[in-house]
Amino acid sequence: MRHIDHKNVVKRMGSRMILNKTFKAIFFMATLFALLSLAILFYRIVSQGIGFISIDFFTNFGSRIPENAGIVAALVGSLWMMAVIAPVSLILGVGSAIYLEEYAKKNKLNDFIRMNIANLAGVPSVVFGLLGLTIFVRALALGNSILAAGFTMSLLILPVIIVASQEAIRAVPKELREASYGMGATKWQTISKVVLPSAIPGILTGGILALSRAIGETAPLVVIGIPVIIQFLPDNLLSQFTALPMQIFDWAKRPQEAFQSVAAAGIIVLMMFLLIMNSIAVVIRNKFQKRY
């Protein structure tokens, strides 16, 4: 008794092939659609904004006259903010990930915590803005300073960094840990000499992608009241400042037609910023992976 009737198989072969091709076409169209929208967006922004990109644009402060408007305050402000976000979010994020993966016992409570950290990554950024307003701006009286904004943004991207680091740590082969423990290494020696070196490419890639998200976020900055018109460069962490997305947002909502193009120029700068960060992530990943 045979279960597969080969005549039948041949008869159905045609329709199977058609289905196969159809799905291939659907997936191709989906990719094409995404790429096309991206290309149009890119073209529109660049063609509109490129005329305003000049040395003056990088050295001037904001201005009422579109031709004089520059981005220096926002660019420097974003860099300052990054200087707060990067260490704070990486130290807290990697620390929590190490705790959750290596130290926390596998029980219901810890499973619940793990699950909710992943969920936190999906909370709208405006909610983090409100949190920052309550805690950093008001309760800790940091005002609308670089520090307050940096802490708020750190909170926003912390869940993403924790989850990415957890995954990188979990991907370190069990055999390597066993080898280390087997020679009498303590847990901390094993973590610092075996687990982290192997996990670092994953942690940094996730971390830098999270940081680029923080650079582009606007809502939390609006909520904690970051000003737009700033005619000086910040000189310490408690200075007032403005940031790239705030500046772009402000230009985009002005009525004069010319400011739309200034906004486009600002977006070009922001995109370059993100591109550089993502390239750094790629370089780090390749550099570290070559060693294994």
Place this chain on the structure above:
Amino acid sequence: MVQVNLNKPQLKETTDSNQNVNMNNIVYDTKQLNLWYGNHHALKNIDLAIKENEVTAIIGPSGCGKSTYIKTLNRMVELVPSVKTSGQIIYRDRNIFDSDYNVEELRTRVGMVFQKPNPFPKSIFDNIAYGPRIHGIKNKKTLDEIVEKSLRGAAIWDEVKDRLHENAYGLSGGQQQRICIARALAIEPDVILMDEPTSALDPISTLKVEELVQELKENYSIIIVTHNMQQAARISDKTAFFLNGEVIEFDQTDTIFSTPSDKRTEDYISGRFG
């Protein structure tokens, strides 16, 4: 056996010294060891006395608890959170389950070689120096000496001496496994545990590791898990046969392979099951 009998009268001078000699001969004395993974009773009332400077082979069908047992000897099994144990394992006069027993210290005295070669993604030198470094040796010259001695001890010095600073992942599987043995030797252990160290290796590399085990037993006590009956017969002095978490038979290797006393041992070694 005959020799031991001949020697006995000499040792019998005083009962006391005789007992001492016996005590000191035993590295690992397992008494009524039970182990559970959650509810699964993986080791049942194990009694085994393992002598020093011998090769003790552990054989048995898949899933009978061989790996579990040798991982218990250096308490690596406790990395599995659900593990519970009862009974005693006396290592050199102390029960390793004592609450104040320091596992890191135990694992410094008892090296382990795993089934799959697991070098670190570091240079050959850094692999071997890992153990000494975590135990606080920083002096470059001392490290150089340890690395050379360990690599020679694992019979791989000549193959790698010109590429010590290359990544260990660039070596063949058999070389990697000998690097792992060298890495275990670098902590100057007393006992070496090996869990199927040749199962991932080709016949020639296997032979090299087997020869190495023969040399190492001069200075170390070796406990080796193997699925390969010929290997157990070739290299071990004593053999323990495990089945379903129990020790069915433990005796001189010659006896186990020629005149086993238990029917199940005979069935297993003659390939009737497992």
